Amino acid sequence: MNVTLLNPQIETSQQSHLGFIDCDVHPYFKSPAEFDAFLPQKWREHRASVGGRTRQGLAKASNYPRMSPGVGQRMDAWPPDGSHPGSDLPFMQLQLLDKFNVAYGLLAPLVGGGAGERNIDFGAAMATAVNDWQLARFCDPDPRLKGAVQINIEHEKAAIAEIEARAGDRRFAQVNIPPRSIEPLGRRRYWPILEACAANGFPVSLHLGGTAGHASTGGGHPSFYHDEHPSYVQSMAALVTSLVCEGVFEHLPNLKVVLVEGGFAWLPALSWRLDNTWKALKAEVPFLRRKPSEYVRQNIWVTTQPIEEPERPADMLSTLEWIGVDRVMFSTDYPHWDQDDPRFAFKVPLPEDWKRKIYHDNAMAVYGFE
Amino acid sequence: MDPSSFQPIDCDVHPAIPTTRALLPYLDAYWREHITRRGLEADNLELNSFPSNAPLNSRPDWRPERGPAGADLTLLRRHVLDTFRSRYAILNVLNGAQILHSEDLSAALCRGINRWIAAEWLDRDPRLRASITVPVLSPELAAEEIERCAEDKRFVQVLLLSQTEMPLGRRQYWPVYRAAEKHGLPIGIHAGSAQFHPPSATGWFSYYLEDYVQHAQGFAGTLNSLLTEGVFVKFPKLRVVLIESGVTWFPAYMWRINKTWRGVRAETPWQERVPSEVIRENVRLTVQPFDAPDTVAQVKTLLEEIGSDQMLLFSTDYPHWHFDGADAVPEGLPPDLIGKILVDNPLETYPRLAQPDLA
Numbered sequence: 001m002n003v004t005l006l007n008p009q010i011e012t013s014q015q016s017h018l019g020f021i022d023c024d025v026h027p028y029f030k031s032p033a034e035f036d037a038f039l040p041q042k043w044r045e046h047r048a049s050v051g052g053r054t055r056q057g058l059a060k061a062s063n064y065p066r067m068s069p070g071v072g073q074r075m076d077a078w079p080p081d082g083s084h085p086g087s088d089l090p091f092m093q094l095q096l097l098d099k100f101n102v103a104y105g106l107l108a109p110l111v112g113g114g115a116g117e118r119n120i121d122f123g124a125a126m127a128t129a130v131n132d133w134q135l136a137r138f139c140d141p142d143p144r145l146k147g148a149v150q151i152n153i154e155h156e157k158a159a160i161a162e163i164e165a166r167a168g169d170r171r172f173a174q175v176n177i178p179p180r181s182i183e184p185l186g187r188r189r190y191w192p193i194l195e196a197c198a199a200n201g202f203p204v205s206l207h208l209g210g211t212a213g214h215a216s217t218g219g220g221h222p223s224f225y226h227d228e229h230p231s232y233v234q235s236m237a238a239l240v241t242s243l244v245c246e247g248v249f250e251h252l253p254n255l256k257v258v259l260v261e262g263g264f265a266w267l268p269a270l271s272w273r274l275d276n277t278w279k280a281l282k283a284e285v286p287f288l289r290r291k292p293s294e295y296v297r298q299n300i301w302v303t304t305q306p307i308e309e310p311e312r313p314a315d316m317l318s319t320l321e322w323i324g325v326d327r328v329m330f331s332t333d334y335p336h337w338d339q340d341d342p343r344f345a346f347k348v349p350l351p352e353d354w355k356r357k358i359y360h361d362n363a364m365a366v367y368g369f370e
Numbered sequence: 371m372d373p374s375s376f377q378p379i380d381c382d383v384h385p386a387i388p389t390t391r392a393l394l395p396y397l398d399a400y401w402r403e404h405i406t407r408r409g410l411e412a413d414n415l416e417l418n419s420f421p422s423n424a425p426l427n428s429r430p431d432w433r434p435e436r437g438p439a440g441a442d443l444t445l446l447r448r449h450v451l452d453t454f455r456s457r458y459a460i461l462n463v464l465n466g467a468q469i470l471h472s473e474d475l476s477a478a479l480c481r482g483i484n485r486w487i488a489a490e491w492l493d494r495d496p497r498l499r500a501s502i503t504v505p506v507l508s509p510e511l512a513a514e515e516i517e518r519c520a521e522d523k524r525f526v527q528v529l530l531l532s533q534t535e536m537p538l539g540r541r542q543y544w545p546v547y548r549a550a551e552k553h554g555l556p557i558g559i560h561a562g563s564a565q566f567h568p569p570s571a572t573g574w575f576s577y578y579l580e581d582y583v584q585h586a587q588g589f590a591g592t593l594n595s596l597l598t599e600g601v602f603v604k605f606p607k608l609r610v611v612l613i614e615s616g617v618t619w620f621p622a623y624m625w626r627i628n629k630t631w632r633g634v635r636a637e638t639p640w641q642e643r644v645p646s647e648v649i650r651e652n653v654r655l656t657v658q659p660f661d662a663p664d665t666v667a668q669v670k671t672l673l674e675e676i677g678s679d680q681m682l683l684f685s686t687d688y689p690h691w692h693f694d695g696a697d698a699v700p701e702g703l704p705p706d707l708i709g710k711i712l713v714d715n716p717l718e719t720y721p722r723l724a725q726p727d728l729a
Contacts, residue, residue, distance in 0.1 A: 215567045220535055238580075
């Protein structure tokens with residue numbers, strides 16, 4: 001049954017959105033064997049035999065199948081040679097980078113499985129391989145693309161070594177930490193890794209996805225992708241809560257944390273809830289010397305996709321104000337099915353200076369691009 | 371704002387069971403013997419979600435000298451019933467009996483709780499009403515208990531915790547919804563977790579503060595499940611009240627699930643209507659905690675975004691600490707909405723309240 005919903009396609013295309021910085025781009029491989037070139041022999045063999053092992057029942061597929069082929073890709077993003085969306089740089093340039101005159105694209109490689117791998121030595125090796133692969137296949141051929149340092153969060157020594165090895169390499173914009181680690185990221189066991197990120201001038205990007213083996217919600221496993229997809233917001237909120245309440249930002253005031261692919265409209269209410277609840281429970285977290293919302297304002301940035309669509313489009317403006325227009329950075333999430341097009345993402349015209357910040361200036365400042 | 375001039379209906383009050391021993395007279399003989407044999411009457415079945423001495427759960431001026439806050443009817447009257455001139459208050463028991471793994475033991479204790487509430491609270495003050503406490507791990511036994519308690523019209527709701535073993539929309543729970551809908555009883559989903567799962571996909575937090583904050587997200591998952599599984603399609607007359615969930619999280623939540631539905635609804639073809647429409651018809655929120663923003667102007671915007679005068683229900687959440695003094699109504703509510711929140715919406719949500727006085 002088709003129902004017409006009021007959802008006008010407002011084209012807000014104006015020159016100021018061109019030349020934007022895309023804070024979430026997904027590169028893919030044409031074949032898993034691509035990583036072999038960057039793996040030591042023993043791990044090549046391991047990859048081909050036992051292979052990657054995650055904390056879920058299915059070895060090679062997602063527990064929550066997506067709604068479109070290629071594990072949730074845009075239907076028109078398949079390159080002419082039939083390889084996976086995002087795996088063909090010329091096609092990515094055609095559909096995204098050149099089309100919109102993108103200034104920089106920040107890569108979020110959700111490939112290789114290094115981040116969630118249970119064999120942490122293999123995971124560390126895969127993370128390093130994916131980092132080398134990003135450079136070889138994407139960042140070196142097209143310097144608009146910036147890599148994200150992959151690590152295996154549970155292998156502290158290797159993670160810190162990898163961060164330090166990539167420090168100063170301006171082809172990498174940030175360290176990508178999987179947001180579903182075994183424990184919430186603010187827990188002290190992860191502080192050495194966060195310290196290494198801060199010490200080496202890397203923002204941390206938390207791109208949703210993966211599994212640590214816990215149910216996606218506190219009430220158990222969703223049945224459908226339909227309720228799995230919005231559970232990413234719940235995970236993002238948990239991360240913000242943990243980072244703030246554990247005092248990470250008191251300890252590392254210069255650490256920048258970027259939340260990727262979680263949307264953002266939920267953040268103001270979380271900040272208010274943190275502040276209000278903290279009032280009665282201050283004694284539990286005496287190391288917090290400021291209100292929780294102040295840490296959110298100091299250390300956390302959000303990317304826009306999947307952008308929420310308020311029922312009254314103008315409510316987007318107040319939502320942006322409540323977060324702080326300087327803390328919001330545009331992202332497409334190319335080439336996923338729910339990606340945002342810079343021309344249509346905002347259903348309300350933005351003031352010109354907001355556009356410059358959201359599409360460009362905020363990311364320039366966060367990532368220190370020239 | 372002090373609501374007493376309205377004689378409000380308080381939709382969330384927590385009587386505390388002083389000790390499990392207090393339930394013994396209300397158990398069947400077999401269970402009385404069984405529990406005593408095992409020494410279980412000495413167990414404190416307090417939920418991890420609500421440590422009774424945490425300041426958040428026990429407003430300092432509501433805390434008695436001995437025992438948990440909320441255990442004394444005299445104090446309940448003094449602190450909220452008489453202070454606010456409440457015409458009714460709905461009692462919601464928060465107790466671990468609901469989440470015990472042994473289904474029969476859980477059901478027996480829940481039955482004891484319901485009998486205890488009737489005898490020691492409902493019988494003693496005509497303003498009091500209660501939710502039916504049910505074993506969350508056995509929908510069949512829960513449905514039986516609903517059938518048993520439904521006869522007593524002072525039971526006005528079925529009480530569930532928002533996070534247990536499976537998301538609450540799943541079909542295994544449908545016997546509960548069937549029984550509730552049949553008797554015109556709303557499902558009250560209260561903040562709290564059985565902690566069969568960690569609070570989020572990213573594991574266990576360190577602090578109670580974090581657990582408590584995350585309840586709002588827990589409710590998002592719960593409500594998403596009710597929607598996607600088609601509970602409101604199968605049980606169109608069912609009302610669901612989200613109790614102690616916070617309020618200001620709600621608009622952004624609706625925007626997100628609406629957008630997901632537009633893109634993903636092929637997976638759940640029974641969902642023919644946009645979620646926010648179903649939500650406004652079937653779902654209600656109690657107002658404490660409100661999770662207030664910084665300004666009254668923001669409150670106004672958020673209420674407009676919630677988009678329904680009928681959504682909010684007054685509650686004190688006694689003895690939890692969400693407001694000081696008699697300031698039980700969140701600041702910034704427009705005057706024409708206040709009366710609805712305090713009286714009309716609760717009456718509309720709980721049809722049993724309107725029934726003439728019961729023996």
